[in-house]
Amino acid sequence: MNRKFTWFNATSLTLGFVFLYLPMIILVIFSFNSSKLVTVWAGFSTKWYGELLQNDAFLNAAWVTLKVAVLSSTLATILGTLAAYVMVRAGRFRGRTLFSGMIYAPLVMPEVITGLAMLLLFIAIGLDRGVTTIVLAHTTFTMCYVSVVVSSRLVTFDQSLEEAALDLGCTPFDAFKSVTLPIIAPAVISGWLLAFTLSLDDLVIASFAAGPSSTTLPMKIFSSVRLGVSPEINALSTLMISIVTVGVITASLISKRSIAKQRADEQAAVRT
Amino acid sequence: MAQPANRPVFAPWTDPNEKPLIQFKNVTKKFGEFTAIDDMTLNIYRKEFFALLGPSGCGKTTLMRMLAGFETPTKGTILLDGVDLAPIPPNKRATNMMFQSYALFPHLSVWDNIAFGLKRSDMPKEKIPARVEEMLRLVRLEKFAKRKPHQISGGQRQRVALARSLAKAPKLLLLDEPLGALDKKLRQDTQFELMDIQEKTGTTFVIVTHDQEEAMTVASRVAVMDHGKMIQVDTPDRIYETPNSVYVADFIGDVNIIEGTASAKGDGKVSIAWAEGQPEISATLANGVALGTKVHFAIRPEKVAISSDRPEGKANVIEGTVHDIAYLGNISTYKVEVAGGRMIKAQVANDRRIARRDISWDDKVWLSFTDTAGVVLLN
Numbered sequence: 232m233n234r235k236f237t238w239f240n241a242t243s244l245t246l247g248f249v250f251l252y253l254p255m256i257i258l259v260i261f262s263f264n265s266s267k268l269v270t271v272w273a274g275f276s277t278k279w280y281g282e283l284l285q286n287d288a289f290l291n292a293a294w295v296t297l298k299v300a301v302l303s304s305t306l307a308t309i310l311g312t313l314a315a316y317v318m319v320r321a322g323r324f325r326g327r328t329l330f331s332g333m334i335y336a337p338l339v340m341p342e343v344i345t346g347l348a349m350l351l352l353f354i355a356i357g358l359d360r361g362v363t364t365i366v367l368a369h370t371t372f373t374m375c376y377v378s379v380v381v382s383s384r385l386v387t388f389d390q391s392l393e394e395a396a397l398d399l400g401c402t403p404f405d406a407f408k409s410v411t412l413p414i415i416a417p418a419v420i421s422g423w424l425l426a427f428t429l430s431l432d433d434l435v436i437a438s439f440a441a442g443p444s445s446t447t448l449p450m451k452i453f454s455s456v457r458l459g460v461s462p463e464i465n466a467l468s469t470l471m472i473s474i475v476t477v478g479v480i481t482a483s484l485i486s487k488r489s490i491a492k493q494r495a496d497e498q499a500a501v502r503t
Numbered sequence: 504m505a506q507p508a509n510r511p512v513f514a515p516w517t518d519p520n521e522k523p524l525i526q527f528k529n530v531t532k533k534f535g536e537f538t539a540i541d542d543m544t545l546n547i548y549r550k551e552f553f554a555l556l557g558p559s560g561c562g563k564t565t566l567m568r569m570l571a572g573f574e575t576p577t578k579g580t581i582l583l584d585g586v587d588l589a590p591i592p593p594n595k596r597a598t599n600m601m602f603q604s605y606a607l608f609p610h611l612s613v614w615d616n617i618a619f620g621l622k623r624s625d626m627p628k629e630k631i632p633a634r635v636e637e638m639l640r641l642v643r644l645e646k647f648a649k650r651k652p653h654q655i656s657g658g659q660r661q662r663v664a665l666a667r668s669l670a671k672a673p674k675l676l677l678l679d680e681p682l683g684a685l686d687k688k689l690r691q692d693t694q695f696e697l698m699d700i701q702e703k704t705g706t707t708f709v710i711v712t713h714d715q716e717e718a719m720t721v722a723s724r725v726a727v728m729d730h731g732k733m734i735q736v737d738t739p740d741r742i743y744e745t746p747n748s749v750y751v752a753d754f755i756g757d758v759n760i761i762e763g764t765a766s767a768k769g770d771g772k773v774s775i776a777w778a779e780g781q782p783e784i785s786a787t788l789a790n791g792v793a794l795g796t797k798v799h800f801a802i803r804p805e806k807v808a809i810s811s812d813r814p815e816g817k818a819n820v821i822e823g824t825v826h827d828i829a830y831l832g833n834i835s836t837y838k839v840e841v842a843g844g845r846m847i848k849a850q851v852a853n854d855r856r857i858a859r860r861d862i863s864w865d866d867k868v869w870l871s872f873t874d875t876a877g878v879v880l881l882n
Contacts, residue, residue: 394573395606397593399620399671413610 255472262465269460279466289467292451296431298362299447303369304426310370311377311426312419316407318378319385337375345372346439353440360442368440369430376429377422384418417486424482428475513723514738515548522585524549524675524707525570530579532565532731539565540576541731552701552708554722556715556754562731563711567677570709571600584674594623599673603680605664607652613663614639614648620671638666641700658689665697669704678710682717694720715755719743727751743803749880752801757836759807759847761800765792765879773879775800778842785818785874792881802877804850809837810869811862818874823847825866837862839870 262280266273283289318331337345349368358364392414396406412419434449441450448471452464515521523546532540539562547553555563568574569581572593581588588596599620607616617638621631639645642662647655652663661681668676681697682690698721701708712718718725719739726736727750735742735751746752749760763777763784773792774783777800784800792798814820823839826846830853837849849870862868 389604389606391602391604391606392608394571394593395600395602395608396619397573398571398598398600399667400594400623402594405623410608414608 258465259469259472262462262469264462264465267462269462269465279462280470283463283466283470286463288446289448289451289463292446292448295362295365295445296448299365299369299437300427300430303366303430304373304423306366306370307373307377307426308419308423311374311422312381312415314374315378315382315385316411319382319388320390334378335375337372338379342372342433342435346436349436350439360440361445364440364442365437365445365447368436369426369433372433372436373426373429376425377419380422380425381415381418384415388415417489421482421486424478428478431471431475513550515551516546516724521548523547524551524584525709526580526582526585527566528580528582530569530576530581532562532569532574533577538731540569542579543731543733545726545733545736547707547709549707550705552698552710552721552723554718554725555709555711555728556718556725557713557728558754559713561728563728564679565731566728567600567679567709567711570675571598571677572596597674598677599668599671599675600677600679601664601668601681603683605652605660605684607660607663607667609652612649612651613644613655616652616663617667617670620667624671634670638670641669641703642666657684658693661685661693665700669700669706672704673706675707675709678708680711680713682712682714690717691720697721719755727754729754745878746801746880748882749799749801752799752878752880757804757848757850759802759804761802761845761847763798763800765796765798766794767792772874773798775879778845781821781842782819784877786877786879787875788879792879796881799880800877801880802872804836804848805834806872806876807847807849808871809839809849809851809862810871811866813869814871817871819872821847821870823868823870825862825864825868828862828864837868839868841870 261269261272263275263277264272265276265278314334318327318334321327346368349364349371353360353364353367388411392410393406396410397403401409432449433447434453437447437450441447446454448467452467455461455464525545525547527543527545530540530543531538541562543566555566557563565574569576570583570588572588572591575589583597608619611619614635617635618631621634626634635648636645639648642665644655644659644662644666647659647663652660655663661684665681678697682693685693694717697708701721710718710721719742722739724736725739725742727734727742729750735747737745742751743755746755752758753760761775761777761784763775765773765775765788766783768774768785771787771789772785773788774785775798776783786800808814808817821841823841825837826840827838829836829838832853834850834852837851839847839849841847847870
């Protein structure tokens with residue numbers, strides 16, 4: 232591999248990262264600005280974080296968002312894992328291709344259409360829009376992501392492990408619970424995290440499914456920005472960026488460490 | 504050679520009063536259009552070490568998976584101890600299986616792997632640790648109880664898999680290519696270990712293998728399969744010495760097959776014309792044969808003697824030229840070209856140093872064998 236440092240490589244790397252992260256860095260910096268004017272630097276201060284904590288509307292929205300994200304990602308993980316399990320395990324049955332296509336279709340479906348369809352459904356069945364409807368809508372659209380993550384793990388899963396569990400006296404459900412699930416757990420957790428972050432920052436679908444009393448954080452930010460960007464929003468966004476960053480880094484560290492541990496264990500086994 | 508009268512011979516299949524443990528009754532298994540098992544009838548007896556031998560795709564694994572409950576027969580019935588297995592799901596069967604990949608649970612320790620089945624049986628909880636310890640002792644893995652499967656070697660994993668499948672004391676243990684992943688030396692040691700454990704526990708073993716040497720070593724009876732049919736079911740020595748078909752003769756070990764036309768000589772002897780201008784091969788066939796029947800004469804290379812001088816007093820003597828010599832250390836195989844360009848292999852134990860070998864390439868040699876050394880096959 233050519234690891235030589237060249238000016239061309241350095242420049243393209245810098246440009247790439249500037250392109251990706253400059254807007255966010257500016258946002259983070261200005262969240263610590265003491266001036267009320269968003270674009271004029273007047274010294275370091277954390278007062279906007281303090282004021283954010285006093286702002287009930289934002290806190291309320293954050294609470295709704297968190298509730299929706301936890302509930303919908305949990306539901307989506309259960310449903311998505313089951314769907315993936317059926318798709319990988321059930322072998323060939325009539326309509327298998329259609330079924331699998333239908334599971335993955337929401338991945339490429341425009342969010343506006345998903346949102347609109349959801350809205351029409353909720354009106355048709357007379358469901359009052361609120362937290363419940365956002366949870367339902369988010370479950371629907373994040374489920375397929377979970378399903379993709381989990382099924383890619385299940386494909387490489389040695390099916391004889393399940394057969395061994397059955398052979399040793401497990402019922403099919405017991406085999407799934409005590410053998411399959413613990414082994415695919417990292418994929419299920421990744422799926423949950425993915426669904427959680429997707430739900431956390433969704434604006435479009437939430438706007439369709441939300442009622443007057445259930446504003447999510449992205450909706451709140453979007454609507455307040457239309458009245459002008461306040462430093463409070465910068466602070467809020469910085470918090471969201473750090474939460475997501477910590478989450479993503481944790482998830483990748485968990486999976487990296489489990490791989491490293493397994494490698495080390497295998498080497499230990501070779502030595503004995 | 505006669506057995507001493509007081510030594511019991513284990514041969515329940517010859518006793519008409521013995522009840523078989525497993526009975527296959529006209530079992531057929533189809534996967535779509537493909538017939539994996541074709542109208543099979545077979546009895547396996549208690550305490551047998553029964554080997555299913557055949558090339559891949561012959562249906563041996565399907566047969567085993569039907570016993571374990573992972574496949575159901577398309578037609579016919581399988582009885583275990585006289586009970587129809589069909590309605591019993593795998594987790595309720597008194598059979599256990601050792602998988603080709605071992606299928607050890609990676610998230611559980613060796614101890615928990617072995618205890619897995621016991622925890623799901625009706626064994627009282629306080630008795631489980633003793634049973635697990637007993638199994639660990641049996642496979643000599645006491646020191647590794649706390650390790651995870653990926654922290655032990657391949658041979659140790661294989662023994663954990665065996666211990667796990669034996670822990671519930673099944674009526675029948677199924678072994679699917681159990682030694683396939685081990686290297687040759689370890690495989691040979693493990694074969695003897697398997698036989699030892701089978702004898703100690705008195706469990707009936709059914710083993711699937713494509714390795715004929717393995718089947719011959721461990722089994723009390725070997726079933727040679729092809730295309731979903733049993734070709735021959737017999738003891739290893741009879742499979743080797745008296746194969747019932749060219750397929751079996753060819754599948755087990757090395758063999759010379761000579762085609763010819765038979766004529767009866769009476770007295771249980773036949774004479775086979777196999778090449779023009781050559782003396783006919785004299786062989787034994789109990790039932791006799793119609794004049795002019797096409798037959799295959801099968802003879803093992805080690806039963807063919809090779810010499811530079813024409814031997815006296817042998818029933819069959821054939822002249823030829825050494826075409827090739829394969830030196831294997833303990834034995835050498837001579838490929839000898841005889842009349843009509845046909846090759847006959849003769850195997851000789853190298854009881855002298857190779858420098859003293861007096862037969863070389865292109866030498867004129869004589870092959871000889873007695874009239875009972877080979878088998879006459881009609882199909």
